[in-house]
Amino acid sequence: MEFTRDGKSCSFCGAPWAEDNKLIGGFGPQICHRCVSDAHDLLDDPAEMDRRRTPPWDDLTVEQMLNTLPDIVRTSDQVDEFLHGWVGLLRERGVSWQQIGLALGVTRQAAWQRFTRAKRAGIAEES
Amino acid sequence: MENLTERHFCSFCGLQGSDQERRLLGGLGAFICQQCARRADETLNDDATWAANQRAPWHDMSDEELLQVLPRITASGAQHDDFLHDWVDMIRERAVSWHQIGMALGVSRQAAWQRFTRTRKAPATAAVEA
Numbered sequence: 114m115e116f117t118r119d120g121k122s123c124s125f126c127g128a129p130w131a132e133d134n135k136l137i138g139g140f141g142p143q144i145c146h147r148c149v150s151d152a153h154d155l156l157d158d159p160a161e162m163d164r165r166r167t168p169p170w171d172d173l174t175v176e177q178m179l180n181t182l183p184d185i186v187r188t189s190d191q192v193d194e195f196l197h198g199w200v201g202l203l204r205e206r207g208v209s210w211q212q213i214g215l216a217l218g219v220t221r222q223a224a225w226q227r228f229t230r231a232k233r234a235g236i237a238e239e240s
Numbered sequence: 241m242e243n244l245t246e247r248h249f250c251s252f253c254g255l256q257g258s259d260q261e262r263r264l265l266g267g268l269g270a271f272i273c274q275q276c277a278r279r280a281d282e283t284l285n286d287d288a289t290w291a292a293n294q295r296a297p298w299h300d301m302s303d304e305e306l307l308q309v310l311p312r313i314t315a316s317g318a319q320h321d322d323f324l325h326d327w328v329d330m331i332r333e334r335a336v337s338w339h340q341i342g343m344a345l346g347v348s349r350q351a352a353w354q355r356f357t358r359t360r361k362a363p364a365t366a367a368v369e370a
Binding site: 175 | 251252253254263265266267268269270272273274276277278280281284290293295296298303306307308309311312313314316317320321323324327328331334336340341344345346
């Protein structure tokens, strides 16, 4: 599996990787420098966290929700691609479907089916 | 759609959120906990740490370690996918048509409908015990 941030985007704001806005990866998701700084400040401020208890989407218009949708789809697909990359890596090392199934608490067959089906087509790229 | 820390887990370390000890901040389906945010902040702001992080961590991991991480990745994906489906449900509740949803994604009405009315993946309950 290639280690690259090209084409990746922040799973918090949707911003693409850029030299002046680095990304750091987790279990598939990425977070950008700006969001890390914001999160860092916010999470250490209990009062502000309490103010954010109201779900932000309650105040969004339909247009705003629709505008956010492609970013959610793209970052969701990003996790899926990472997952497939990870399984590909295991298979390259000769790890059996049985072992992969065991790690996931499913049968050999279920693991095989899940990961050998064609990768879900990126919906945003279909047209 | 609920906004509860206790129901979610960090997409970076896999640990369950907690209002007392591990507050979470959500994004577009991903979550980050205060501990991981602090670590990421340090990494991004320190050139030496950043440079040391420019190598794929999986190259140095054993097969066993790779397998241990696998359920965390599937859980993170399921959590993200769940958020996406909730988002589409909320849009649909506001009487937005599949045509409009498809337009927003640059795909046909049919393609949008197919993607989001298929059954969801397994629920994202596989958070690692803290």
